Amino acid sequence: MSGAATFAWGALWGAVSLTIVGALTTVLVLVERKISGRIQMRVGPMHTGPHGLLQTVADIVKLLFKEDVRPARADAMAFRLGPLLTAVPAVLSFAVIPFGAPLIMRDLNVGVLYFLAVPGVTAVGLLLAGWASYDNYSFLGGLRSSAQFISYEIPRTLAVVGVVMLAGSLRVSAVLEAQRTVPFLVLEPLGFVLYLVTTLAEVNRTPFDIPEAESELVAGYHTEYSGFRWALFFLAEYGALFAASAFATVLFLGGGNGPLLPAFVWFLVKTLAIVFLTMWIRWTLPRFRSDQLMRLAWKVFLPLSLVNLVLAGLAMQVVAG
Amino acid sequence: MSGGQSMLFVLVGVVAAVSALYAVLTRQILRSIMSLGAFLTAVAVEFYVLAADFVSVVQIFVYVGGVVVLMLFALMLSASGERHPLAGADRPGLGAVLAYLVGGGLVVASLGAGLPEPGKAPAQTVDLLGRSFLGGQLFAFELMGVVLLAAVVAALVVARGERQ
Amino acid sequence: MGTAFLLLPKAGIGLLVVVGLVAASLPGAGARRALVLAGALLLGAAFVVDIGLLGRSARFFHEALVVDRLSLFADSVLLTLGAVVSLAALDGAVAGKDGGDFLLLFALSLFGASVLVSAGNLIVIFLAVELTIIPSFALVAFRGADRRSFEGALKYFILSVLASAILYYGLSLIYGMTGTVRVPLPAQVGSSPLLLLGIGFMLVGFGFKLAAFPFHQWLPDAFEVSHPEVAAFLAVGPKLAAVVALVRILEGLGGQSGAWTAALAWMALGTMFWGNLAAFRQAGLRRMLAYSAVAHAGYALVGVAAGTPQGMDGAVLYFAAYGSAAVGAFLVVALLERDGLGDAIAGLAGLGRRRPGWAAALTVFLISLVGVPLFAGFWGKFSVFLGAVEGGVVWLVVLGVINSAVSFGYYGNVIRKMYLEAPPGRVDKPAAVAGPGAVPAGPGGGAAPGAPPPVAETGARAAAGWSLRTALWLTVGLTLLLGVVPGLLFGALG
Amino acid sequence: MTAVLVLSAVLFAIGLFGVLTRRNAITLLVSVEVMMNAANLNLVAFSRLYQPELMTGQVFAILGIGVAACEAAVGLALILTIYRRYGSTDVDRVRLLRE
Incomplete structure (x- = not known):
């Protein structure tokens, strides 16, 4: 592909990803509120549109027109960069997600690693946002959040290494190809659980939502944000959640592989199932304490992920013969 | 490198140089670190252009996701006194001359090195x-x-x- | 692999790392000390094996690791050094709460040095350099109670990472211009300016590691604040390893390229003069020894600058010959410190009567450092200067000899103080001893906030345990033995 | 190839300039990282020049990136400790030792 064509393809895909992320956030927020309503025996939003279907659309319109408040002593540049740096990696990580056979922007040699590396930049955004707000809650939220992020990145990466070992490649299409008969969930159940749990921590969802534990920190790093910038954090959170779930589908559930239905549909069904799982967890489990969370990462998940590597090696032997 | 690629290389190279320069010049440590982040990302793009995609991703993973975050942590945990631009005490004179000499020498030597253009990079x-x-x-x-x-x-x- | 047993000496140091890991996780001080002792014995055993292997050679891991004449010799020095320093630290740095960490860090750094002397390509050289220095930042900062120790460590750190970056850049250019990472450099590479620049950067990088002028500033600060055991290690181990690596890289070029030889000669010259002249002005024993360590790196560089095989061997041999005395002198500093005597040179007055043993040991070391015949240091200088004469840099030798003469001034001053000056009254309060002379340089034991509290003499004598004294007498013995029977040194190098 | 060398030379000089002129410990570290990256560019480019299938230069660069991270970790721990004691990360203000 020539340079210009690559650029055009990239720009197009960027615009598409952004639209997808935006639409997804709108839908997922509503779904989440509905699910939380069911779990807590409420009905959730009901007033805007039939069954409250337009509630989040209305929210977005409201957010866009809200005043953009910036604390007087906040560092202007960092305050602006913070939300951007959390949202952009989430959008960028869509570049390697295979929605279906041709629907992947770049089937990189290092696709799997790319997916793990790019969202890592989010930690910078969280720190900046928390620090720039010049507010103790924000600051603590930002520090906790990125500390958690970095700690859980290690077991998460190691959990994925197991899959890479089995697939023998970092290329997304090769990972999918390797699961044509048996999804890795079967060979790597521990890896799947590890990936899922550490992903919950990575996207700051309960039971790992320490950085924004409302009862302690108001809203964590985004306490001082409002309007569009606040919406960007939301976009980042749900974008990252969807991307991570999509990747769980790729890594463990065989992506779009499935009988009868087209790959695209299978992919969405599996991904949304995982998204639902995370929401279910969120609304049923209590929250960890900050120090428990760190201990869990280093003393439980890290050793477990090493065990998982050994298991992956055994699984390789089984597959090989 | 094809024509388009070398143009991209030069363009991104300018971005890298400018952000590196800003990183070492600015008196606000936070900006310096952020500019370093931009610089590291630009270098990662250069790696990609040079067909070293794995190195490129490692650069993002370790440097931008790791080192820059560490630096921000260090800055923020020692933040109270450093929110404001640093006071003087820097000594530009001699350092500038020395850096200019070393850089100039290197550039001249590079221009004269006459190395061959690299062949096709391996894909795998x-x-x-x-x-x-x-x-x-x-x-x-x-x-x-x-x-x-x-x-x-x-x-x-x-x-x-x-x-x- | 029929030659795997050649790796046994290195495996000994590797095992020490494991011992360190175990020691770092043990809570009890007694068990920890037993482990450290076991570690020292382990190194001693590895030393014996190493001596037995002399004269053999092999390459391992796709030529990434070379065991040969140079590396076996350097390993024997490193193993001795490791054993002596662990023994000395047994009652010092290891005795504290984090003693196990000390052993671990020390073992890692020693391991790095041992890999560096065997490094077969540029990548391994770079990594081994880093493995040597990264733990040493923490070692320098290890005296946590003294706030100055962190300052010394910070200076050491900043200059070291700068040096690493320059070295790294130099190595990248060398790789680019020669097309290979193997060392020694191929001789037929020609002399493109970019390659010369690369070699120049590499020399600057190694110059920092060796604390050669004008890249020496970190050394006195780091040596002054660290445990004396650490200073003893840093004065010999990493420097020896760096010189061996440098020799290995330059070997292939031979005397072919004039530019870098000239640069090295000037570097050697500046290092000798700067170190010796600065040592004159020091009021503290430690700082004086630190600057003298700078000067001694200069003598070793004379050998490298000569560019002849003889000179290069001399440079490697130099550190072995000089090492025993340098380590010993820092051990005396440790003893004095534990005795509550501080380290002001003025406070040494009358030491010959109060502590005849220590004074005698220090005298031996200082004479060896000057380079008087029949002491180990002489043979180091002898071989370096011989090589330089062969290499045709006679002017450098003349200036080196002048420097040796000059250095007698400050070494002799210490000896004079110990034997010819009366002790300043009956000593009960060491702070009074360290008084006037110590103030300008500020390193005085009594004055520093975190220095060991003055102890009553009898208690202090007990505190200066048997292990430290054993280490001391070991180095004295080594200095004398190598001085009288230099064949041991020359024979080991082959 | 020349473009890579020139770019890396310029970056190296910028980093060196930073090290020589700045006095804040964190900024010094930033400058050193710039210098290391200049070398990484060289290594990656040279990797394509000689026996590209061996990837020697890329391996060197990856290990170099790891080393830089190690240095940064130890250095920042040191800087934080210094800050807690002196209330500053300015190298000139941290000065109890004298020449």
Whole structure:
């Protein structure tokens, strides 16, 4: 592909990803509120549109027109960069997600690693946002959040290494190809659980939502944000959640592989199932304490992920013969 | 490199140089670190242009996601006094001359080096790297593990020493 | 692999790392000390094996690791050094709460040095350099109670990472211009300016590691604040390893390229003069020894600058010959410190009567450092200067000899103080001893906030345990033995 | 190839300039990282020049990135400790030792 064509393809895909992320956030927020309503025996939003279907659309319109408040002593540049740096990696990580056979922007040699590396930049955004707000809650939220992020990145990466070992490649299409008969969930159940749990921590969802534990920190790093910038954090959170779930589908559930239905549909069904799982967890489990969370990462998940590597090696032997 | 690629290389190179310059010039440490982040990302793009995609992703992973975050942590935990631009005490004169001489010498030598243009880069970077790491460079790879152990222990000891 | 047993000496140091890991996780001080002792014995055993292997050679891991004449010799020095320093630290740095960490860090750094002397390509050289210095930042900062120790460590750190970056850049250019990472450099590479620049950067990088002028500033600060055991290690181990690596890289080029030889000659010259002249002005024993360590790196560089095989061997041999005395002198500093005597040179007055043993040991070391015949240091200088004469840099030798003469001034001053000056009254309060002379340089034991509290003499004598004294007498013995029977040194190098 | 060398030379000089002129410990570290990256660019480019299938230069660069991270970790621990004691990360203000 020539340079210009690559650029055009990239720009197009960027615009598409952004639209997808935006639409997804709108839908997922509503779904989440509905699910939380069911779990807590409420009905959730009901007033805007039939069954409250337009509630989040209305929210977005409201957010866009809200005043953009910036604390007087906040560092202007960092305050602006913070939300951007959390949202952009989430959008960028869509570049390697295979929605279906041709629907992947770049089937990189290092696709799997790319997916793990790019969202890592989010930690910078969280720190900046928390620090720039010049507010103790924000600051603590930002520090906790990125500390958690970095700690859980290690077991998460190691959990994925197991899959890479089995697939023998970092290329997304090769990972999918390797699961044509048996999804890795079967060979790597521990890896799947590890990936899922550490992903919950990575996207700051309960039971790992320490950085924004409302009862302690108001809203964590985004306490001082409002309007569009606040919406960007939301976009980042749900974008990252969807991307991570999509990747769980790729890594463990065989992506779009499935009988009868087209790959695209299978992919969405599996991904949304995982998204639902995370929401279910969120609304049923209590929250960890900050120090428990760190201990869990280093003393439980890290050793477990090493065990998982050994298991992956055994699984390789089984597959090989 | 094809024509388009070398143009991209030069463009991104300018971005890298400018952000590096801003990183070492600005008196606000936060901006310096952020500019370093931009610089590192630009270098990662350069790696990609040079057909070293694995190195490129490692650069993002370790540098932008790791080192920059560490630096921000260090800055923020020592933040109270440093929110404002640093006062004087820098000494530009001699350093500028020396850096100019070294840089100039290097540039002149590079222009005269007359190295051949590289051939087509291998496509299977990951495979080849893996073979290299577990083959010819195995010892270096293992040694890296010991270096990491040393760094962890050293960082822990230094950080703990201060608590006593 | 029929030659795997050649790696046994290195495996000994590797095992020490494991011992360190175990020691770092043990809570009890007694068990920890037993482990450290076991570690020292382990190194001693590895030393014996190493001596037995002399004269053999092999390459391992796709030539990434070379065991040969140079590396076996350097390993024997490193193993001795490791054993002596672990023994000395047994009652010092290891005795504290984090003693196990100390052993671990020390073992890692020693391991790095041992890999560096065997490094067969540029990548391994770079990693081994890093493995040597990264733990040493923490070692320098190890005296946590003294706030200055962190300052010394910070200076050491900043200059070291700068040096690493320059070295790294130099290595990248060398790789680019020669097309290979193997060392020694191929001789037929020609002399493109970019390659010369690369070699120049590499020399600057190694110059920092060796604390050669004008890259020496970190050394006195780091040596002054660290445990004396650490200073003893840093004065010899990493420097020896760096010189061996440098020799290995330059070997292939031979005397072919004039530019870098000239640069090295000037570097050697500046290092000798700067170190010796600065040592004159020091009021503290430690700082004086630190600057003298700078000067001694200069003598070793004379050998490298000569560019002849003889000179290069001399440079490697130099550190072995000089090492025993340098380590010993820092051990005396440790003893004095534990005795509550501080380290002001003025406070040494009358030491010959109060502590005849220590004074005698220090005298031996200082004479060896000057380079008087029949002491180990002489043979180091002898071989370096011989090589330089062969290499045709006679002017450098003349200036080196002048420097040796000059250095007698400050070494002799210490000896004079110990034997010819009366002790300043009956000593009960060491702070009074360290008084006037110590103030300008500020390193005085009594004055520093975190220095060991003055102890009553009898208690202090007990505190200066048997292990430290054993280490001391070992180095004295080594200095005398190598001085009288230099064949041991020359024979070991082959 | 020349473009890579020139770019890396410029970056190296910028980093060197930073090290020589700045006095804040964190900024010094930033400058050193710039210098290391200049070298990484060289290594990656040279990797394509000689026996590209061996990937020697890329391996060197990856290990170099790891080393830089190690240095940064230890250095920042040191800087934080210094800050807690002196209330500053300015190298000139941290000065109890004298020449």
